[in-house]
Amino acid sequence: MEHVDHILIVDDDREIRELVGNYLKKNGLRTTVVADGRQMRSFLEANTVDLIVLDIMMPGDDGLQLCRELRVGKHKATPVLMLTARNDETDRIIGLEMGADDYLTKPFAARELLARINAVLRRTRMLPPNLVVSESGRLLAFGRWQLDTSARHLLDKDGTLVALSGAEYRLLRVFLDHPQRVLSRDQLLNLTQGREADLFDRSIDLLVSRLRQRLLDDAREPAYIKTVRSEGYVFSLPVEILGASA
Amino acid sequence: MSLKLHCPRTLASRLSLIFLVGLILAQALSFGAQYYERFQSARSTMLSNMQNDVSTSIAILDRLPAQERLAWLPRLARTNYDYRLDDGDPGAPLDAEEVPVAATSISSAIGGAHPLSFSRFPAEKKHFQAHLRLSDGSPLTIDVRPAMPPLSPWLPGVLLGQLALLIACTWLAVRIAIRPLARLANAVESLDPNAHPVMLDEHGPTEVAYAARAFNAMQARIAAYLKERMQLLAAISHDLQTPITRMKLRAEFMDDSVEKDKLWNDLGEMEHLVREGVAYARSIHGSTEESRRIDLDSFLDSLVFDYQDMGKDVQLSGKSAAVIDTRPQALRRVLVNLTDNALKFAGAAQLQVDTDDSLSIKILDRGPGIAEAELQQVMQPFYRVENSRNRSTGGTGLGLAIAQQLAMALGGSLTLSNREGGGLCAELKLPLR
Numbered sequence: 001m002e003h004v005d006h007i008l009i010v011d012d013d014r015e016i017r018e019l020v021g022n023y024l025k026k027n028g029l030r031t032t033v034v035a036d037g038r039q040m041r042s043f044l045e046a047n048t049v050d051l052i053v054l055d056i057m058m059p060g061d062d063g064l065q066l067c068r069e070l071r072v073g074k075h076k077a078t079p080v081l082m083l084t085a086r087n088d089e090t091d092r093i094i095g096l097e098m099g100a101d102d103y104l105t106k107p108f109a110a111r112e113l114l115a116r117i118n119a120v121l122r123r124t125r126m127l128p129p130n131l132v133v134s135e136s137g138r139l140l141a142f143g144r145w146q147l148d149t150s151a152r153h154l155l156d157k158d159g160t161l162v163a164l165s166g167a168e169y170r171l172l173r174v175f176l177d178h179p180q181r182v183l184s185r186d187q188l189l190n191l192t193q194g195r196e197a198d199l200f201d202r203s204i205d206l207l208v209s210r211l212r213q214r215l216l217d218d219a220r221e222p223a224y225i226k227t228v229r230s231e232g233y234v235f236s237l238p239v240e241i242l243g244a245s246a
Numbered sequence: 247m248s249l250k251l252h253c254p255r256t257l258a259s260r261l262s263l264i265f266l267v268g269l270i271l272a273q274a275l276s277f278g279a280q281y282y283e284r285f286q287s288a289r290s291t292m293l294s295n296m297q298n299d300v301s302t303s304i305a306i307l308d309r310l311p312a313q314e315r316l317a318w319l320p321r322l323a324r325t326n327y328d329y330r331l332d333d334g335d336p337g338a339p340l341d342a343e344e345v346p347v348a349a350t351s352i353s354s355a356i357g358g359a360h361p362l363s364f365s366r367f368p369a370e371k372k373h374f375q376a377h378l379r380l381s382d383g384s385p386l387t388i389d390v391r392p393a394m395p396p397l398s399p400w401l402p403g404v405l406l407g408q409l410a411l412l413i414a415c416t417w418l419a420v421r422i423a424i425r426p427l428a429r430l431a432n433a434v435e436s437l438d439p440n441a442h443p444v445m446l447d448e449h450g451p452t453e454v455a456y457a458a459r460a461f462n463a464m465q466a467r468i469a470a471y472l473k474e475r476m477q478l479l480a481a482i483s484h485d486l487q488t489p490i491t492r493m494k495l496r497a498e499f500m501d502d503s504v505e506k507d508k509l510w511n512d513l514g515e516m517e518h519l520v521r522e523g524v525a526y527a528r529s530i531h532g533s534t535e536e537s538r539r540i541d542l543d544s545f546l547d548s549l550v551f552d553y554q555d556m557g558k559d560v561q562l563s564g565k566s567a568a569v570i571d572t573r574p575q576a577l578r579r580v581l582v583n584l585t586d587n588a589l590k591f592a593g594a595a596q597l598q599v600d601t602d603d604s605l606s607i608k609i610l611d612r613g614p615g616i617a618e619a620e621l622q623q624v625m626q627p628f629y630r631v632e633n634s635r636n637r638s639t640g641g642t643g644l645g646l647a648i649a650q651q652l653a654m655a656l657g658g659s660l661t662l663s664n665r666e667g668g669g670l671c672a673e674l675k676l677p678l679r
Contacts, residue, residue: 013488019495057484107491107517110498153574160569161540165551210551214544 005121006030006048010040010066011055011083020053023110024117037061037069044075051117054100055083071099079120083108123191139242140176142235143224145215146242147176154214167192168214171207175225175235184232208233258424265416273408292326293351299324300388301355308359308380315384327390334375334387337365348392352376426454430461437465479527483520490517522644525579526627529651535573542568542605546597549581558589564599568678576652577676580660583649584609584672592669605676612669621662625650649674 007029011017017033024031032049034040037060040052052070056063067080082103101120104113139155140147146155152169154162164172174183174191183191185204192207208225211217217224226236254260303322307315307329319329327348340349349364356362360378367373376388433446445465446458494513500506546562553560581597588595592613600606616624623629627647646662649672653660658676665671 013492015492016488016495019492019499023495023498106487107494107513110495156541159539161538161545161574163540163545163548163574165548165555167551167555168548214547 004028004030005050005117006032007051007053007117008040008043008049009033009053010036010058010063011053012036012058013055020110020113024114027114029114029117037066040066048075049078051079051081051121053081053083053113053117057084067100079124081113081116081120126187126190141240141242142176142179142237143215147172149173162214164214165210167207168211171204171211175233176239179235179237179239182228182231182234188232204233257427258420261420261423262416265419266412269412269416270409273412277405289347293347296324296327296348297351297355300327300352303329304356304360304378304380304386307386312382312384326392327388330387330389331384332387333385334365334377334389335367337367337375340364340366340374346372346374346390346392348390349374349376352388352390426450426457430457433461437468476527479523483524486516486520490520522648526644526648526651529576529579529648529655535575537571537573539569539571540574540577542566542570542599545574545577546581546599546607549578549585550597553585553589553595559594560585560589560597561595562597562599566599566601566605568601568605570605570676570678572656572676576656580649580652580656580674581607581609583645584674587645587672588613588670601678603678605678607674607676609672609674610665610669612665612667615664615668615670616662618664621664624662625660 007024009017009020009024009031011020011033012035014035017035021031021033032043032047034043036058052075054063054067061069063082063084067082070076070078070080079101080099082100084103084105101124102116104116138149140149144157147153148155153164156162170192171188174188188204192204209219212219212222212225215224222236224235224237226234228234254263299322306318306322310318315331319331322329340346345364353362356378360380363377365375365377367375370391372392374390376390378386378388380386430446433444436444445462448455448458448462450458490513494510494517497506497509497513500509543565550560550562585595585597588609588611592611594611596610598608598610600608625646628643629647630643646660650660653674653676656676658674661673661675663671663673
C-alpha cells in the first residue's frame, strides 16, 4: 500500500484546525487534529507523523515552546511548519531559530499551506541536510563569509550585512546544507522552489551566477561553488556551525 | 523720535529689572534717610559749637587790648567763618524770611552784649557777614561761609560696591530661578513619546523637583497611552486574523463561482488592512530593530531580484558602493511600500541610486502621478487621492504614511514629486554616515 503522509495539526481554534484538517484530507493526506500541547504530547507518545503544523499563539504552552521541546525529543527529525498569527518579523525569526522548517502567516489560504507542506516534505525527504541548524547555532561559516540563517543574510569579515534575495538564500542554503556533495540542476531546482508556490521559473544557472557575484566568487576560477561538467554544482568548502552572533 | 518703553520680553530680564529697581530704590531711601539724619545732627552740633565759639571769641577780642587783637584773629578763625577788624563789605540786607540759621545762633550768642547788623552777598549763596562794635567802639565783622563738612572720599566707592553686589545677587537669583524653567522647556520641546523617555532630574528646590516629577509623570502617561493604543490595535488585528483565517478556509471549500472570487478578494482586502494598520502603529511607535551596517548595493539588488523572481517589472540603475548604518527591515519596508505603489499604478518601477553628500534612492514610475496640491496630503494616514483607482486596487491609504514614518525614523526624509513626462518620483534621502 502506498504511503500516505500523516500530518498532525496543533491549533487552539477548533474551526481552523478542522477546516485545515478537512482540506488536507480532501487533498489526499492523513490528518490528526489536536487542540494544545498536552494533547500533542499524548498523541506523539504512541504515534509518529510525517509533519507537524504548529500554531504559535496558543494558551498554555505556546508553539515556540512546543517546537523547542520537539527538537530535543524522539521526534526531532519530524519537520515542523509554524503558523504565526502576527505579522511580525521577529516571530518568524524566533520560529526558525527554534528549529521550525517553515512558517506561514495567518490568515493563510489552505492551498498555500498544502503547497508548503508538500515542499517541506519533499525537501526533507529528498536530501536530509548534513547539518542541523539549531537554536544555539544559527550562523553557518564558510570561507570568509557567515550566513545568518534566521535573518537570512550574509555577513562579511567586518560584520557588514550583505542581503540576499529569497531565491539566492534558498539556493545558498541548499549548498551549505550539503557541502562537498554534487547536486544536479533538478535537485537544486526542487530544493530551491517551494517557499513561493508561484516562483518564477528562473534557471538554476542564472541563480548560481548571481550567487557567485554576491559571494564575490570569480566565475572562471570559483572558490565556493564549482561547476561539475554535465552533473551540476558542488559547494567545495567546508561549512561550520557557529554559536549565535554577539 | 518716539521713545517707547517696551516691557522686556524675557522672564529673566523682567525679574532682573524688578529686583534691581526695587533694591536700588530701597537702598537709596535708606541712604537718604541716614544722610538726612546725619546732616541734621551735624548741623545742630555745628551750630551749638559755633554759638559757644562765637561768644567766647567775641569775649576774648573784647577783653584784648586793641593792638593785640590782630594777632589773635587766625587763632579764632574756623573753617566756616573768620573775624575781621573792619566794617566789612557792603552788601544787601538780610531777607526777613530767609535768615540763615547761623545768623540766628550768632544773634543768640552775642545779640545781648553787642548790637548786630547783617549783610548778605547774593553773589555767593549763603555767604553773609555780621557786623558789630566791640566795647571800645572798634568794628568787628564775622565773615560766615556756611558749608557742610565734605563727604568722605570712600563713600562713592562703597556705594558703587553696593551696586555691584546688588547686580551680582540679582543675576544669581534670577539664574537660579530661570534655569530649571529653561531645562523643563527644553525637555518638553524634545519630548518624543516614540523614543525612549528622557527623565528630568528630580533633585533641587521643592518647586523645581515638583515640576520635574510632574513632567516625568506626564511623560510616562503619554507613553502608557501610546502603548495602550498599540496594544488595542494589535489585539484587534490579532482577533480579526482568526475569523479571517476561518473565512478564507471556508471559502476554499466553496465551488468555484464569481461569488467565491468576490468573497476571496474582500477577505484579501480585510487582511491587508489589518496588516497595514499594525504596521503603521508599529512605525509610529518606533522600532526595536537594531541598526546594522549594510552593503547597500546587495541590499537593493536582492530587493529587485525578489520582485523580478515574482515576475514583476522592477529595474535598478546606479551603484552606490556605499556601506550604511541603518535598520534593514525598516529600510526594506519603505522601499517595498514605494515600489508596490509604483507597481500598482504604473505596472512597473525603476529604482535609481545616487550618492553625493547624502544618499538618494528614487523610485520612479510612469503612472498617472499625483496632483501637485495633494503631494503632501497623500502621506497622511488613510488619505486617498481623489479619483484614484486606490479603492478598486485595494489600497489601505497607509502605505505612504508608513513609508514616511519609517523614513523619518531612519533619520532620512521622503519626498514625492511629479516627473517630467508623467509619472511619480518618490525620493528617499538617507544620511550617508
